[in-house]
Amino acid sequence: MPSSYPVAQIRDAERQALAEGRRLMPLAGAAAARFVAERIQPGTAVLALAGPGNNGGDALVAATLLRAMGHDARVLLPAGAQGLPADAARAHAGWTAAGGATLSALEPGFVPGLVIDGLFGIGLNRPLGADWQALVDTVNGWGVPVLALDVPSGVDADTGEALGRPIRARWTLSFIARARGLDLPGSGADAIGESHVDTLGVAMPAAGGEA
Template identity: 70%
Template structure:
């Protein structure tokens, strides 16, 4: 599949937002549709929501899945205070839907599916210890993971591992596939089966953002 640099994807995203498009609800709906096509309602889902817009995508998906009868819980490790504006609105929507949230992985029965919304294509530094511990715990469960945009712990441009990344069964890329998921190496290994939902956004010419 065609793949793009982070700069190219960011440019397409910025142009869509400048035109008045609201992308986060579309990303959440795309992720929820992806899950509904593969799992029956009453499936237990744990959504991991990080401190950026990737976390907002996970929260949007969680609220939609909860409304469709799935058993959904959210882990928001460092609280809603760090969320940017769009993700904060998604958090408010999750709360309004009656969703439950935790600061750490809940004890007890493992979920049937994990939504990885910790870090998206903007991650360019190694996972901190708390995030690494969370990724290690999810990997130890050995349950299916749907990564949103990119598995947490992967550099989306190079495909390099920024620590021990979450290992996904599927990765749902929004707008376009990141270059680092399509090259041989840790990125492609961690991503599992890659899918793309463009959210109706048209990618710019390569010359607009460079390769």
Template identity: 85%
Template sequence: MPSCYPVSRIRETERQALAAGRQLMPLAGAAAARFVAARIAPGTPVLALAGPGNNGGDALVAATVLRAMGHDVRVLLPAGPQKLPPDAARAYDGWVAAGGGTLSALEPGFVPGLVIDGLFGIGLNRPLGADWQALVDTVNRWGAPVLALDVPSGVDADTGVALGRPIQARWTLSFIARARGLELPGSGAGAIGERHLDTLDVVMPSEADDV
């Protein structure tokens, strides 16, 4: 089993990689796109859920790469682009420059063949707000396969506790390292699905805080 780390350790390693000039969001988004492309047939509609932080940026990059591959991709950006952090804002600009548009709400009657969950990732530490919970509930009712980026939205990445009713992922793709909450027997454990890891060629410190 890969070593698992507290969110603070992952964030510090990420910060150091960024300070050294690594462009992590393009790598993470491309990794997610490859993961999806290997699991869908041509023409399968994909919905990328892009939240208000860098997890949303990863989803936007994935959508851009999938679009370039010829896939049918739509992006839901419920909070809009105005307050995206800098890297995620650049990912949004890249999506728009590639000809992509964004939705602020789900289209009636539309059910995708696969969903990319880039709503919150490891940053969520409080219960889902009412609007976010309603969105997650709708996705769960669809029953479409979900790829969660880093951690399913609605699961605390440090404790594995459900913060409301989490999105039900078929796969969870962690970047750099696996958050320890993915391996703890918390109330969100049933939402995680298959666990996958792409280190993005970033090396975590050797003194691992294993579960």
């Protein structure tokens, strides 16, 4: 199994790649879209949960690509597009330009066939707020397959501890490297599902924080 790393090390590798002119969000979104497309039938409704950071941008890129493939992709952006980081804002603009509609709340009676969890990724270090927790609880109640990007929302990426009631993923797709918390027996361990990694072509130090 590949090494896992502290969040700070993954962030350093990400910053270095961006400083070298690498555009990581399109690569991450494409990796997520490929992962989903290999596991769903045409016509399956996919709901991308896009949070207020770059994890949400990854989900937006994935939704845009899935829509272009002919899938029924939808985006829920609970915090709205204002305040998105630059790359995520570009991803949102791409989604809108492709004709995608952005939902601010769940549609009554709508249950997708698969959910992409792009709410928080490795950036969450405090318990889920009440509104976010309610959303996660609803998604968990659906019982549909969930692909979490980087880490399931509600899991501390460094410790593996649950920060509330995490989203329960069938698969977790980590970008660049797997966060250390995914390999630790924390209270969020049951939320991770199958762990997959796409390095996006970014090299990590061989010595990493392997668990």
